[in-house]
Amino acid sequence: MSEAGPAWRSGFKADYEAIFVEEWSPYVGAILLVLTIVGLMLSGLVWGVFGGVKFWGDWFNNLIGLGPLLGVPQELDGFLMHRMSLMNIMLVLGAFSAALLSRQFSPNRPPPLEYVWAALGGSLLGIGAALAGGCTTGGFFNPVLHSSPAGWAMWLGLLAGAAIGLKLLLWTLDHIEWGMQAPPALSVPDGLRSNFPWLGLAVIVGVLFWATQWWGSADEKIAARAVIVVAGFAIGFIMHRSRLCFARAFREPFMTAEGDMTKAVILALAIGVPIAALLFQKKVIDPYLAIPPTFWIGSLSGGLIFGIGMVFAGGCASGSLWRMGEGHFKLWVTMFFFSWMGSTASAILKKLGLTTIDETNVETWEMTKVGFQAYLPEMWHSWGWTLLAGGALLLLWYALVRYNESTEKFTLL
Numbered sequence: 001m002s003e004a005g006p007a008w009r010s011g012f013k014a015d016y017e018a019i020f021v022e023e024w025s026p027y028v029g030a031i032l033l034v035l036t037i038v039g040l041m042l043s044g045l046v047w048g049v050f051g052g053v054k055f056w057g058d059w060f061n062n063l064i065g066l067g068p069l070l071g072v073p074q075e076l077d078g079f080l081m082h083r084m085s086l087m088n089i090m091l092v093l094g095a096f097s098a099a100l101l102s103r104q105f106s107p108n109r110p111p112p113l114e115y116v117w118a119a120l121g122g123s124l125l126g127i128g129a130a131l132a133g134g135c136t137t138g139g140f141f142n143p144v145l146h147s148s149p150a151g152w153a154m155w156l157g158l159l160a161g162a163a164i165g166l167k168l169l170l171w172t173l174d175h176i177e178w179g180m181q182a183p184p185a186l187s188v189p190d191g192l193r194s195n196f197p198w199l200g201l202a203v204i205v206g207v208l209f210w211a212t213q214w215w216g217s218a219d220e221k222i223a224a225r226a227v228i229v230v231a232g233f234a235i236g237f238i239m240h241r242s243r244l245c246f247a248r249a250f251r252e253p254f255m256t257a258e259g260d261m262t263k264a265v266i267l268a269l270a271i272g273v274p275i276a277a278l279l280f281q282k283k284v285i286d287p288y289l290a291i292p293p294t295f296w297i298g299s300l301s302g303g304l305i306f307g308i309g310m311v312f313a314g315g316c317a318s319g320s321l322w323r324m325g326e327g328h329f330k331l332w333v334t335m336f337f338f339s340w341m342g343s344t345a346s347a348i349l350k351k352l353g354l355t356t357i358d359e360t361n362v363e364t365w366e367m368t369k370v371g372f373q374a375y376l377p378e379m380w381h382s383w384g385w386t387l388l389a390g391g392a393l394l395l396l397w398y399a400l401v402r403y404n405e406s407t408e409k410f411t412l413l
Helices: 004-021 026-042 050-063 083-101 112-132 136-145 149-175 190-194 196-215 220-242 246-255 260-281 297-313 317-326 329-351 376-380 383-407
Strands: none
Touching: 004 083, 026 220, 026 260, 050 083, 050 112, 050 136, 050 329, 083 196, 083 220, 083 317, 112 136, 112 149, 112 297, 112 329, 136 149, 136 246, 136 260, 136 297, 136 317, 149 246, 149 297, 190 196, 196 220, 220 317, 246 260, 246 297, 246 317, 246 383, 260 383, 297 329, 317 329, 376 383
16 A cells, blocks of 8 residues: 555656646647637637737826827726737736646746847837737738638738848847846745645636636626636647747747747648638628738738747747746736837827728728738638638648758748
8 A cells, every 4th residue: 555655646746747747749739729719719709819918008008198199099998808808818827827837937037138129029019910900819810710811911921020030130149249148047935836836726726716707797798708718718828838839830940940830830720720611601700800901911011020020029929928927027028018019009000091991991891001801702702712722821831841841941040
């Protein structure tokens, strides 16, 4: 019995380590992510990040008195009542829980120069997302999932932006010496770190209790938010455990030729596009809910700016959020400037009339001066050609990434 006890406990410990400590394959993370997104779609919801980020910036602009000048709405929902704001908060909380369970949570202070890049990168993320009508989630991933060429236009911009951003960043490494010294690391007491898993478990229990309380609410608005609480938390948890990051998917082939993250994103889309097509055909959800009116000028130019920004920032929108939950100070700075500039740029673009919806348009889709809501099944009157084109582009992307892994033809280092 004395030997069976420790062996019994070691088996549970091994399983715990495999699930909560060891890094998941990005392919596993991609599959779980797209299934979570499909679950949201079945509930009549879509996953978005920039809407919540911009909402935080709207609050800040109102706080400092710029809101009325920019035309930002003065009456705003609370942070937990705005759907995308709540989704983002839960994503951070999900990553925080995963970081605690794996004992990987650690307050991380970067060198001073990294804060400059965070401010620059975050600002570019905000401008790019404002032009494209979304970030890598709402401007690229969701539109591709929803069979819109807007996603592929942003894809081109993101590829170009990631390459340009990497070249610029490499130039700074050769020419800027200031601020490269990292400050002393912030240590976490061993006694506290040893209890991280219990704290992570407490967070999960608390979130589940929160979701059940809201689910049973008589207020329909609050009850509907219960799904977002669980889904957002799950997305953050999944992305942290698998280190899933759209910025890496676009940056790494140019930087190290490593293509696993890119292929994971391709896998997610290969699974999600036909499932989403079925949901649209069955009219489970309106596809136009996640298609920005930015094809092609806004999507392409916004993707270019966003791509440069995510290289300097060290993450895209969702990637920045889950790294915030892990304790990275740089990404908190990135998110501040992302939200502030996202709100400011969105307001300025609207004042200039570039992203204002054309009310004279009689078509079923929205139109602006930087593009329109492009939905291929309606444009081509064919699901067959739509799915064939989407599959061909995903296959082309995979082939280029796989070729580069073997030859390093596209690496810039």
